[in-house]
Amino acid sequence: MAQQTLPCNDPIIQITLTYPDNVSIPPSGSDMNIYRASVTVKNTSQLPLLTSSVKVTLDDSLMGYDATLWDDTNKRPIDTADLPIGALAAGGSNSADFLFRIDRAWPMPPTQSGKTMTFHVMPSYEIKHEVVDGFASQSQVVVQSREDLGGGTNWKTNPPDWSTQPSPADPLIQIEQGFFGTLVSKTTGWNQGYTQTPRIYVASHLKVTNKAPVPITSFKYQIAVDDQLVNYDVKCLGEQGPWGQATVSRDLGPIQPGATTDTYAYWIAVFHLDGAAMAPETQPAFLQVAPWYTVEYQRDDSVNHSIPVNT
Known part of the structure; x- marks a missing residue:
């Protein structure tokens, strides 16, 4: 048996x-030769295939002979072989067999040489992949209470830290998170209670890259702010108010393969709690990012491979 990977x-x-x-025309006095072949489909991506199948057709350059697909159950030639491959996990593969025959079409075929037959292989598959709150990044910021200034310092731009998550990093996307590693609040006269518009607030940002070889159909993420402060509270604001939100979210729509979205800016402010002490403190706050997305993709293709027929 010969094996050929088709350049699809x-x-x-x-x-x-x-x-x-060793495909050959039937010898003298024989009507046909029947052969078995197979198609193997391997999922080389990191996306699961919901379903997949292959259609096979044949044609030839023979004179006086025909290369046709064969239905052995009903003992008849067929135009197309429909081969179910099924669902394929990332890295998985499956094969399906088919039969074909070379049969005499003319009583006295001419002598011939250099003849071929061609397999037309048409794979079809569908992807529907969804990640909903599959993981969340946690980027730490430190809140410092000072008398002389407010705002943010120690700007950081880095991928989220996936090491604390129960599952490994998502293979299809990369998120870049920019934030101030230190949020600074004055101990007096600054953001007393949940004012509608804080006097001082700082910007953070997010953007995402599609590492998948196919488009991401839809992409959303949610930013949640959590802190362990005693006297202060960290809140955020999206593109629209109001202040005092624990979470903000955004729908980015489709993302093409290899594309990186525009930067999404959101705002962070530190509020002093009513009636709490004005004493300085250093406690962590966390900017938690939870993305969810879907991939829906269909593909129908055709590839060909020709082989010699011995005459």
Whole structure:
């Protein structure tokens, strides 16, 4: 048996055709030769395939003979072989067999040489992948209470720290989070209670890159602010008010393969709690990012492979 990986230039799958390496026309006095071949589909991506299948057709350059697909159950030739491959996990593969025959079409075919037959392999698959709150990043900031200034210092731009998550980093997306590692609040006269517009607030940002070979159909993320402060509270504001939100979210829509979104800016402020002490404190706050997204993708393709037929 011979084996050939077909150059389908597909971002998700790899197709391998296995076929006899001694295909020949029937000898004198024989009506047909029947052969078995197979198609293997491998999912080379990090996305699961919901379903997949392959159609196979044949044509040939023979004179007086025909290369046709064969239905052995009903003992008849067929135009197309429909091969179910099924669902494929990331890195998984599956194969399906089909039969074909070379049969005599003319009573006295002419002598011939250099003849071929061609397999037309048409894979089809569908992807529906959804991650909903599959993981969350946690980027720490430190809140310092001071008398002389307020705002933010120690700007950081880095990917979120996935090491604290129960599952590994998501293989399809990369999030960049920019934030102030230190939020600074004056001990007096600054953001007393939850004022509608704080006197001082600082910007943070997020952007996401699609590392998948296919478009991300929809992408959203939520930013949640959590702190362990005694006298102060960290709150955020999205593109629209009001202040005092524990979470903000945004829908980014589709993201093309390899594309990076524009930077999404959101705002952080430190509020002094009513009736709490004005004493300086240093406690952590966390900017937690929870993304969720969907990938829906369909592909129909066609690749060909020709082999010699011995005459």
